[in-house]
Amino acid sequence: MTDQNVVVDDEVEVLIVGGGPVGLTARALLERWGVRVLMVERHSELSPFPRSRLINVRSMEIFRQLALDERITGNAFAPEFGNIRFRDTLTGPDYTMANWVGVHAPIPESPALGVITSQDRLEPHLLAGAAAPVRFGVELIDLTEEADGVVALLLDHGRGARTRVRARYLLAADGANSTVRQLLGIGTAGPGVIADISTVVFDADLDRLYERQPSGVLFLAHGSFIRIYPEGGWAWLGQTPGEADRADWPGFLSRVLGIDSEEPIHVLRVQHWEMKAYVAERFGHGRILLTGDAAHAIPVTGGLGMNAGIADVHNLCWKLAGVLQGWAAPTLLDSYEQERHPVAHRTLRQAVANAELLFQVQARRREHLESGAAASEEIELPWSERYFAQLGLVLGVAYDSDAVLADGSAPPDPADEDADYVPSTHPGHRMPHFWLAPDRSTLDTFGEWFTLLTPDPAAWEGQVTPPWPLRVESLPAELGGLGPLGAVLVRPDGHVAARWQDGPPGDSVLSEALTAITGK
Incomplete structure (x- = not known):
């Protein structure tokens, strides 16, 4: 250099x-x-x-x-599009569907x-x-x-x-x-590369076929179909067909979508990529x-x-x-x-x-159709309705590191850690959402600072000295599961750094905690 x-x-x-x-x-x-x-x-x-x-x-x-x-949100899809539908073709009936939890409808666990x-x-x-x-x-x-x-x-x-x-x-x-x-x-x-995928962006007059049942993604027997924007635009993505460089993409799309081959399809972009x-x-x-x-x-x-x-x-x-x-x-x-x-x-x-599991479902449907059976006949799916309920993975992530101070209590134990979310102020967990006012959540108290949430801010006055950025906010005891003098220290990323359920055990406990968390 x-x-x-x-x-x-x-x-x-x-x-x-x-x-x-x-x-x-x-x-x-x-x-x-x-x-x-x-x-x-x-x-x-x-x-x-x-x-x-x-x-x-x-x-x-x-x-x-x-x-x-x-x-x-202003130019995103309406919430009713927050689902996945499974069909053999664009024009066929659904054989199952699943909603994205926290997208299809509001949930009490979040203000968002x-x-x-x-x-x-x-x-x-x-x-x-x-x-x-x-x-x-x-x-x-x-x-x-x-x-x-x-x-x-x-x-x-x-x-x-x-x-x-x-x-x-x-x-x-x-x-x-x-x-x-x-x-x-x-x-x-x-695993590394698990599939070679193609994305095809195209124009076609498909509104009349699509709008009867809105969906974020349609999983078909061959690949997936999406509406790109609320006002229009279409894309298909799926495993790259053989000789893709010489593929007749309009003809291919007509076949896999199950639409009239006379329907004009104008391919705008094709991108080949690896699913890694x-x-x-x-x-x-x-x-x-x-x-x-x-x-x-x-x-x-x-x-x-x-x-x-x-x-x-x-x-x-x-x-x-x-x-x-x-x-x-x-x-x-x-x-x-x-x-x-x-x-x-x-x-x-x-x-x-x-x-x-998706590839298994699509392979089963293709075999089902190729066997000559009626497309409307049901086949058993390899997952339950809970499979796409991922709230535990989305909101239930808990950290265990030197930037979290354990308090000796047992963390929550959900039945399914990926599907189930149990709100908790246990150290390491995302601080739960509670409404503090009609338009103000506990999550709105976090920012470019640490946040101390406590039923009695006066009990914690004088605890912190510079250099740490800190704000103290009032939290009703019943919301945080705290005693009258208890407190929860929340990191800027919204995860609980430390918790004192019964109040400050000493005059410098908060400074000591911040020193341990930040190493400063």
Whole structure:
């Protein structure tokens, strides 16, 4: 990196590599903390493909914290589209369906509602949600770690120029084929590529066939069918057919959708991609941290991948801010991998199971149809109605790390940890949603600070001294399961850091807790 033709930029605190939903969310979160950020994205613009489809209720809680939830909902699908339907063809009857919990209808466990929208509709809202600079058409091609930072070599494809950027930390959100992960030599664990997939975006006059029963996704005997936007646009995605490069896509779509071959179909874009399934062996090295698909490639079945990446950066960004602003030690960043690595493996297991079962169902339906049996005859599905009820995985994630102080109590034990969510103030869990006022949730008390929720704020006065950002909020005792003087300390990411059910055991207990949590 000593080439005299390389221009040296000013230093930034955090360099984000990758401008998808995860990187854009990190940019917005870090800017709220006052961190100086630069984002680079190797493509010349935001993604033109619909790609990710579901923003679950937990991600919408995060976007509510960023004041982006109403913008995102404004051009998303109505809640009644928050379901999955199974048919043999577009024109056939449903043989089963399942609702996405927390998307199809409001739930008492959250003030937010998940939405169905396309990635190319989401990303502009995230881009507009922060002012930190973004450089499109700029690719990271090399990096070097130093004692006090990272030096990244960037290539500007538009100008053909190379730039060297120094950052205190580098956040990699550069996707499943992450250049950063490869440069670090970090391996992956998991099945790897589980399917070769094609996405075909097309125009056709299908409203009359589709609108009788709205759906976020239609799983067909051959692939899946989606309406891209509320006002129109269509896409099919499924396992890539043989000789795809020479495929008659209009004819293929007519067959798999079961529509009249005379119906005009205008193919707009075709994208071939690999459905990958793995978790990185490590989530970074030193001052370089992996997030989103760079850290874990989650199959799209179940809508878990993008949401897991958004949760990654929500977990990480407050820790980065604390280290950069001096109220947390660098060791706090170790808790990122401690907390998110097990969640990634758990999420991967669920998504791979989703994919395997989906492929089984579709294979059974194809065999059923090829046998000459009537399409309306039922076949047994390999899952129960609870299979798509993933609230335990979405809201029930609990962390066990050095950034959580155990209180000696037993955590809740749901019957099914992925399907069932049991609200709890147990340390490590997401602080439950309770309404404090008609339009104010406990979740609305969290932000760029720690939050102490207590029935008696006066009992905790004088407990905290700088440097930690902290706010104290009143919480009725019956809502938190606390004694009259008890308290719950909540981290900026909404997870319970510590709990004192009966009141402060000493005059410095809160400062001692924050010292232990932040290492400062």
